[in-house]
Amino acid sequence: MKLLECIVPGLLLVFILVSCQQSTEKELHVVFSDTSGAMPLVNKEFVSSILVDKGDAEVVSIVANAVAGDINHITGKKPSVIHNENEAGATVIIAGTIGRSKYIDAFISEGKVDVSAVKNKWECFSISTVIKPFDGVDKALVIVGSDRRGAAYGLFELSRMSGVSPWVYWADVKPQKRDELYVTDGTFISNEPSVKYRGIFINDEDWGLNVWAGKNIDTDVKDIGPKTYALVYELLLRLRGNFIWPAMHDSTKAFFYYKDNPVVADKYAIVMGSTHCDQMLRSNTFEWQKNFVNEYAEEPKPYRYDINKKQVFRYWDDRVAETKDYESLYTIGMRGVRDGGIQGPKTEEDKIALLDTIIKDQRGIFKSHFGGEDQVAQLFCPYKEVLGLYDGGLQIPDDVTLVWTDDNYGYIRRLSNPDEQKRKGSSGIYYHLSYLGSPHDYLWLSTISPSLISYEMTKAYQFGADRLWVVNVGDIKPAELETEFFMDLAWEAEKWNPQNVSEYLTYWANKTFGTQLASDIAKIKKEYYKLAQTGKPEHLVTATYDKQTRTERLAASEKMLEMVNDIKPKIPEHLLSAFFQLVEYPVKGMALMNKKICYAAMSFEVLKSNPQKAKLFSKYSKDAFNEIHAMTDFYNHNIENGKWDGIITDSPRNLKVYGMPDVAVREVVEDQSLYKQEYDTRYIHRDAPFELNIAKSKISLLADQYVDKQDSEGNEIITVKGLGLDGHSISRYPFNTPSYSNENYKSAPSVTYSISAEKGNYDVSIKCLPSRSIHKGRKLLLALVINDSKPQFFDVNHDRKDGKWKKHVLQGFAEAKFHLNIQKEGNAEIKIYLLDTGLAISRIDIDKHNEKKE
Structure with missing residues (x-):
């Protein structure tokens, strides 16, 4: 069997993506069948022990035992953690810290391991194979930590390579069963972590x-x-x-x-x-x-x-x-x-x-x-x-x-x-x-x-x-x-x-649930985050949605429920608990909360014109409420034989949003006490709900639908997928470049949009991420030029003390509003200059101006 065919499919992408952390030496892998020259960790006859020095930091022994447990999860065979080289068999895993492990220090002095890439660095590690580490031992997998945590990370890297998720306990992401584990000759060298x-x-x-x-x-x-x-x-x-x-x-x-x-x-x-x-x-x-x-x-x-x-x-x-x-x-x-x-x-x-x-x-x-x-x-x-x-x-x-x-x-x-x-x-x-x-x-x-x-x-x-x-x-x-x-x-x-962050969800789903399911699970999570951007499930009582927005939220919710139900039968049995915790519960919880709130509001709107539909909508709301509770009860009492009893509640602080909303036809709610919950009112924002229209206008442009883009020296306009309204935003990159002033706005990076519209007056809204200016002296400034008109400048930065901030973080966007006058039917050019970094534009909505609003 070829080497890459032996690598667990769900981890192939992991090895590709971590290549930037490894040296140019031959790459070390964990494989699952005997490969020429590979060292057996576990095979049908043998299990390699894990050797650590008793004098090393205690965390090394703790993690060695955890890794032994991981190997047992995979193969059903548990390595012994030993402290004497005389107890080692033909092959052995040796782990330790430079300056604290007698085994590691001996290998360094004898020239058996090269630690020059990790020595005196913060939390680094190397993993390599060593021939004849001791008399009577043929080969060792040697894990060297620059410090005690480096040694621990190196040991857990072996678990990662073997297919063990960090969430093996905390989300029951159980590894795929294997009969054998081998490690190929080579080296893995970590970099220092970016953040200390x-x-x-x-x-x-x-x-x-x-x-x-x-x-x-x-x-x-x-x-x-x-x-x-x-x-x-x-x-x-x-x-x-x-x-x-x-x-x-x-x-x-x-x-x-x-x-x-x-x-x-x-x-x-x-x-x-x-x-x-x-x-x-x-x-x-x-x-x-x-x-x-x-x-x-x-x-x-x-x-x-x-x-x-x-x-x-x-x-x-x-x-x-x-x-x-x-x-x-x-x-x-x-x-x-x-x-x-x-x-x-x-x-x-x-x-x-x-x-x-x-x-x-x-x-x-x-x-x-x-x-x-x-x-x-x-x-x-x-x-x-x-x-x-x-x-x-x-x-x-x-x-x-x-x-x-x-x-x-x-x-x-x-x-x-x-x-x-x-x-x-x-x-x-x-x-x-x-x-x-x-x-x-x-x-x-x-x-x-x-x-x-x-x-x-x-x-x-x-x-x-x-x-x-x-x-x-x-x-x-x-x-x-x-x-x-x-x-x-x-x-x-x-x-x-x-x-490239939009690729992470596929990467995560791949290493958690396997290659075949990764794409579909990533799509589900993308829909989940996109819907949450314009209203977290906990915030649905802070805004009154217009009918079009509500319809779109319900459609998105039904789509998410359908996607989860379609993929669930394909989940391997050993990953069903993990799927429920990591995907099903949060995604369905989001969707059902939207259904509960939206259908309750809709029941009143149709009560006079269609009482039967009002009754149906009231029932839909109650059904969603009941299903959230049923899922939560399942989470606490059924997963892994009740392992997670008490870990989750669908009503933290018992806030109003978690209760059963009032509906037009209350007799469909048999238990009237659902309306009489005692709510914890501390810290609750008491402003009246605001009306929110997130639906696209008759003319709506996603920010990346420009017809022309002009970068400037050291500044590029990029599209960030999964960010902001509709999951697409544009921004300047990198972030640590200077701002432009009003006077030199033409030097700033820009994008140009073209619209076709009839003659008349229009209201335009540039919807942006509700981010904040980077530090004092900087803004979130954009300049707008329509055809060849004079520029208009808008700063969408709003401080916490600004009353607009609260609305912006709850609705998921800030906006710059202005009027557009088209004097003759045809094309109009809208050019936006991004004067500051940290400004992310998601969508441009254009509506015919309503004089009555004035």
Whole structure:
């Protein structure tokens, strides 16, 4: 059999795509039948052991045992993890860290492995075959880590090559069964990761992860504890992550309350941190409000540094003393106990002065424990109101990492300007895949598309944000795909750029479900993200859709349901649980939520003219409501014999959108209590719903339907598939090129459209991604020229304080509106100049001007 025919089909694309990470030496592969010269890992007679040095970092043994379990999943035969070379057979897997493994160091000194490509680098690894590593051993597969995490990633790379998904536990993506495993001669050498610290924030865990962990994993404490975190840490390592902001909501006791939590984190080589509102590795909601009296035998005074410095300082100093021997990343500064502003000073000037004192004192704590203010990694997160204080003049030490944030809806608020890009501490990003707060939560399903993540995070990376990427994943489930993409991008930031990101869904589906199903599954997910762009399922009560838009949403929903039902019988039995979790539940949940809301509204519209149809629409709404609950019950109680009991809810915080909407014919809803739910009204945006028309106009142009394009030096106009309205947007690329002024707009890249229309006045809307300007001094400016008229300039950037921002993030687009006068029937030329990067145009809608609207 030829070599490539032996590679698992679903992974062939993986090997092609990772080739940019490998050296020019002969490429190493895992194959599934005996190939000339290949080393057997598992065959009919033999299983290679995994040899690690007991003196190496503990994570190496932990991951070696996990990989042994992976091989057992595939072949039914489990390798032994050994610590003595005399126990090895004819072939052996050897894994270890440079400077910590006696086996690896011996191979280096004897010239048996070349580590020059990975030595003294951050989290790198090499995988190669070695002839006669020891007396009596014919061949070894040697995995070398530049550090302890590099060794762990190298071991898990072997699992990846063998067909094991990072989600083998967390989404039951079971590997294809194989009788044999072999590895071909060659070398695999990783590059250093693009971003130094790459991690997740478990947040708003009250309704899922906390419930599940207490019921099924940490049953002794009925909480998220060390056993749950061990599973999370393993997932992080499989995703090549290294960092965590642990859960910190009211439902969960603080991370450090359970003394084994940080111990287990260190064993798994995971770097600990604390959120933007929990400085110095503290968790204020629990540790200050609930447990302070138990820890200190005294009642806490107000969490204010201006009047209660003694208690607050001690509280911080004690945590640093407790964690000084662990690998940690400390958040500095101060906010309120919960996610609110600093308490005490009333003016911006006084708040800045107090924060300046606080940061100096925190740095003093570091000096006392680490020997220098800059001898431990620190970050400062200008989140929400803190950004205003930073822009108001707050000075942050140069070695501290500035962690910029998105606006909670996936659009980054700002990035480093040229001076900030020179900082020793560089910068990072805190990003959201899940959010609780105004203008409305989205805690149920994960709908931030890979295309949007790539667009925003590539922009961030090009502006120097390479020190930390941390993503709010809510309960982890059901944000598996989006989390994996975020971590893949953090590992290799230039691999999935906006120009090729649309290929990721096929890549992901291919390695998760196999080549034959990949294209169809990718199409389903593309439809899912496209529909969510103009209304997340959690946001469907914030907008009143016009009839045409509603009809189009229902058609898209029915199409998604049909696509899922058509492909499900083709899913291999061992992947049915994974398919339900990763595709069926979120896609059907989205579609059914649209049906529930839309049919309820339609039932009232036809009540007088067609009572029978009103009854039918009322029933359709109720059926969708019931089916969502049935799917959720199946998720919690039927998958893998109840493994996920409690992990998912279809009504987090029991918000109104999740309930049964009012319908015209209420007798079709037998249980009238469905209308009497008690809703958690905290944080809910209370503005009246706005009418939303997303349907295409009589003349609608997708942004990439231009007749001419003019790039400029160093600037290219690209199409980003899967981004924005209708799944097509154009933008300037790369992002880190200068803006153009009004005076030199003609030098900017441009696109030209041609329309044919009768004489008259028209209303034109240029619909854009609701992104934000990159930093102070830049805008999201476009210039519009119709035929040979004077240019009109539009800035579609809207700050969070701007009332338009809330509408834009909920409807999925911002827009520039203007009037067009066509003086004679025929063609008209519309030319748009893109003066700023970060501006993404999705569609141009043109309607005959309605004088009555004026």
